[in-house]
Amino acid sequence: MLSIQFLGAAGTVTGSKHLVRFDGERELLVDCGLFQGPKQWREKNWEALPVPAPNLEWVALTHAHLDHCGWLPRLAESGFRGPAYCSSGTAELARILLPDSGHLQEEDAEHANYKGFSKHDPALPLYTEEQAIASLALLREAPFNQAVELQSGITCRFIRAGHILGSSFIELRAAGRVVLFTGDMGRPHSETGGPSAPPDTDYLLLESTYGNRLHPAQDPHPQLARIITQTARRGGSVVIPAFAVERTQKLIFLLKELMEEGAMPRIPVYSDSPMAIQAMKIFLRHQDEFDEETRGLIRKHGxxxxxxxxxxxxxxxxxxxxxxxRVPIVIVSSSGMASGGRVLHHLAQRLPDPRNTVVFVGFQAEGTRGALLQAGRPTVKIHGLEVPVRAKIETLGQFSDHADYQEIMAWLKGFARPPRRTFIVHGEPSAAQAMGDRVARELGWDVHVAQYLERIELT
Ligand SMILES: [Zn+2]
Incomplete structure (x- = not known):
């Protein structure tokens, strides 16, 4: 007996949590992500799981993005005693990201209390930096491509997903069945070498962040150079909301290249994050995960x-x-969806000035400030204040860490036989539906769009 229940990333992009039950008693949670974006989802971060945390046997994490691992401190506080398996890159990143997440939640709660804009009195952090640090002891590193035995007859294998450093598909083998969780899937030809070919699978959980969208095909470099050059000529600055690891590092290398080619003016670049230095060091240490071009850039520029x-x-x-x-600068700061973090201070200060530009390089989940800005809202609320938006808003989709639907379809064609059933997760409802319809229509597979809290027997 094997069943799966979707406790997150079903009906929405964030909050990835897939509960696998073996024989109705033992339980594995694949991903332990934070809900981000719209309030009705974020509020679920405060709710308990449908199973008592101390009863949970194992956690396995696909990667270090907070919507996949950021709820672990809360789970640990509720009594989960581990282990939480992940790749070594994921563990290294989680060691800086989770404490930072705790720290930011404390800062935001403090800020809310100081300004008195929270409806809760006092505003509390979801978890503290200290609680996040305590949860790190639960992490257990697993090598890529080697099955880890959870118990007799149940194994997990981490397979490179090419999404961010350390990112993995998780292949679960139990009760004579193989279940593959894609987590988030990278783009082919990305810096991380792209996703691995799919293994033979009975049940597939497929991400659908870009289930109804394609990335622009043109080279983003000249576009980025043009945006920065024009902004600097106006005397403005460029704010790039970006996740503090991975995308930030790529952008920093790219900005250096563009400056040395003379494609944009040499203006100061700031990577503003409490973990900027550590993140860069982890990036440089894990060069084995990158393709030859990226390694070449690192060799060339140090x-x-x-x-x-x-x-x-x-x-x-x-x-x-x-x-x-007051001089033109480039600021790269997290969070990437402007849902929290230091970038909010920069946005609050720079958005009202039409000389400035905000450049989005990653996915903006529905309801996040990033999505509202992309939609052209005349004001956005930051720290309780309505901030007028006069700065230019630009999007460079090519920097995405996610495969688009065409790239996913190409990957699916690598299956030797169709999975018995494919569950679509990790997409806004319209994206998940579009992805599911396409897989059913073009490949003739049995597809089901996962619903929040739905439980399915894998017979
Ligand atoms: Zn991700």
Whole structure:
């Protein structure tokens, strides 16, 4: 007996949590993600799981994005005693991302209390930095491609997904069945070498973030250079909301290339994140996960921590200093969907000035400030205040870490035989439906779009 229940990333992109029950008693949670974006989903971060956390046997994490691992501290606080398996890259990133997430939640709660804009009195963090640090002891590193035995007859295997550093598909073998969880899937020809070919699978859980969208085909480099050049000529600055690991590192290398080619002016670049320095070090340490081109860039340019004109703001005072700059600069700061973090301070300050530009390089989940800005809202609420949006808003979809539907379809064609059933997860409802319809129509597979809290027997 094997069943699966969708506790997140069903009906929405975030909050990835797939509960697998073996023989009705033992339980594995694949991914332990935070809900982000619309409030009705975020509020679920405060709810308990349908199974008592101490009864949960194992967690397995596909990657370090917070919508896949950011709920682990909360699960640990509720009594989960581990282990939580993941790749070594995921563990390294989680060791900086989870404490940072706790820290940011404390900062946001403090800020809310100070300004008095929270409906809750006092506003509390979902978890603290200290609780996040405590949860790290549960992480257990698993090598790529080797089955890890959870118990006799149940194994997990981590297979490179090419999405971000450390990202994996998880192949679960139990009760004579194989279940494959894609987590998030990278693009072919990405810096991480793209997703691995699919193994033979009975049940597939397929992500659908870009289930109804394609990435632009044109080279993004000249576009980025043009945006930055024009903004600097107006005397404005460029704010790039970006996840603090991975995409930030790529952008930093790219900006250096563009400056050296003379494609854009040499203006100061700030990577503003409390973990900017650590994240860069992890990125440089895991070069084995990147393709030859990226490794070549690292060989050519060395460590950005030593570059002139590039600044890594780890401390809050340094971040405040950036806010005071009146000359054109580029600020790369998280969170990537402008749902929290230091980028909010930069946006609050730079959005009202029409000389500035905000450039989105990653997926913006429905309801996030990032999505509202992309939709052209005249104001956005930041820290309880309506901030007028006069800055230019630009999007460069080519930098996405997610495969689009065409790239997913090409990957699916690599299956030697169709899975018995494919469950579509991790997409807005319209994207998930479109992906499911396409797979059923073009491949003739048995497809089901997962619903929140729905439980399915894998017979
Ligand atoms: Zn991800």
């Amino acid at each position: 460590s950005p921590l030593d570059w002139d004109g590039f600044h890594f703001a780890a401390k809050r005072e340094e971040s405040v200093q950036i806010n005071r700059s």
